[in-house]
């Protein structure tokens with residue numbers, strides 16, 4: 275039996291990340307997150323699996339309370355301003371007041387969109403993240419970045435809105451499609467790559483267990499990832515400094531997702547490719563040894579993730595998307611590079627010609 279764990283996120287708006295099996299049914303935990311009405315937002319693949327359980331647990335947590343829900347089509351293509359508008363319309367229809375809580379039940383798409391709706395409704399009501407993908411458990415449910423995509427770029431419209439609580443029910447991973455488990459492992463690898471080289475050793479040693487869905491290995495990977503993310507966002511909630519390290523691989527990855535119209539590689543896969551590109555960029559700039567790129571590539575491949583860009587993407591279009599990356603400044607693009615495994619940093623002034631060479635595979 276896997277013991278539940280928790281990770282505290284401090285700062286101006288502290289909250290707890292609870293990790294363990296059965297949390298979607300945990301009436302006591304849910305009761306502690308609920309002040310007024312509850313409104314669950316989910317997608318049409320997660321809702322048939324878990325919505326009823328959550329609604330029933332919320333009913334037990336607050337007998338007689340009003341519990342509404344709204345379900346959007348699954349997938350990145352739903353993370354749009356139009357769907358955000360629909361979510362707000364559903365919230366308005368439900369008549370949520372300022373003491374209401376939005377529950378984001380699903381992966382990062384649901385978490386980002388529902389979080390943004392909670393941030394915007396009446397200028398901000400509580401949001402509780404109930405992540406059901408590995409990626410959402412290790413990354414998107416934590417830290418308060420909420421957003422939707424535009425055709426011009428990822429997450430371009432959004433707000434920082436920290437959750438009131440995160441309840442990661444590891445039992446939900448049992449129904450997660452293997453492709454989505456692998457996508458989550460990309461963001462897990464990211465923590466090792468940016469700040470924790472020994473974690474990469476651990477991931478190499480436990481790769482088979484993680485891929486097999488071993489409960490203990492997954493719980494350890496989630497807790498360790500959340501501890502890293504919590505420490506970083508606690509220090510720098512609004513990304514004025516080293517929170518940007520969490521964007522390792524994302525300048526390339528987001529450009530790929532946008533270039534594919536949010537219908538090709540999923541986020542974790544694009545980040546896997548992007549991290550290899552960032553390592554290759556670091557290598558080209560003379561910052562890190564080729565051996566570290568090779569190690570990163572091998573680990574991602576072991577996790578069944580892509581490590582090179584899909585064919586047919588135009589370098590000019592990718593660079594145009596990168597110029598709208600949120601790390602870019604008037605002085606140009608900024609990248610997260612590394613000096614080797616576990617040692618990432620922000621770098622400004624990277625010549626576009628060098629980026630083009632990396633995109634060209636040189």
Ligand SMILES: NC(=O)c1ccc[n+]([C@@H]2O[C@H](COP(=O)([O-])OP(=O)(O)OC[C@H]3O[C@@H](n4cnc5c(N)ncnc54)[C@H](O)[C@@H]3O)[C@@H](O)[C@H]2O)c1
Nearest residue numbers: 319348349381382383406407409413414419446449450541
């Ligand atoms: N806010 C942040 O800090 C942050 C961090 C990382 C990623 N993100 C965002 O998160 C999104 C990606 O999230 P994701 O990878 O979770 O994708 P996702 O939300 O699209 O979920 C992936 C798929 O898995 C299905 N699914 C979810 N849980 C399931 C379960 N338990 N059983 C069966 N199916 C399940 C979903 O319906 C969906 O089809 C991207 O939009 C990305 O930009 C945000």
Ligand SMILES: O=C(O)C(=O)C[C@@H](O)[C@H](O)[C@H](O)COP(=O)(O)O
Nearest residue numbers: 413417419428429517520521524600
């Ligand atoms: O929490 C963060 O900060 C991150 O950068 C985590 C990323 O994994 C995530 O994909 C995030 O949504 C990217 O943020 P963005 O500011 O580049 O849109």
Ligand SMILES: [Zn+2]
Nearest residue numbers: 461524541545
């Ligand atoms: Zn990400």
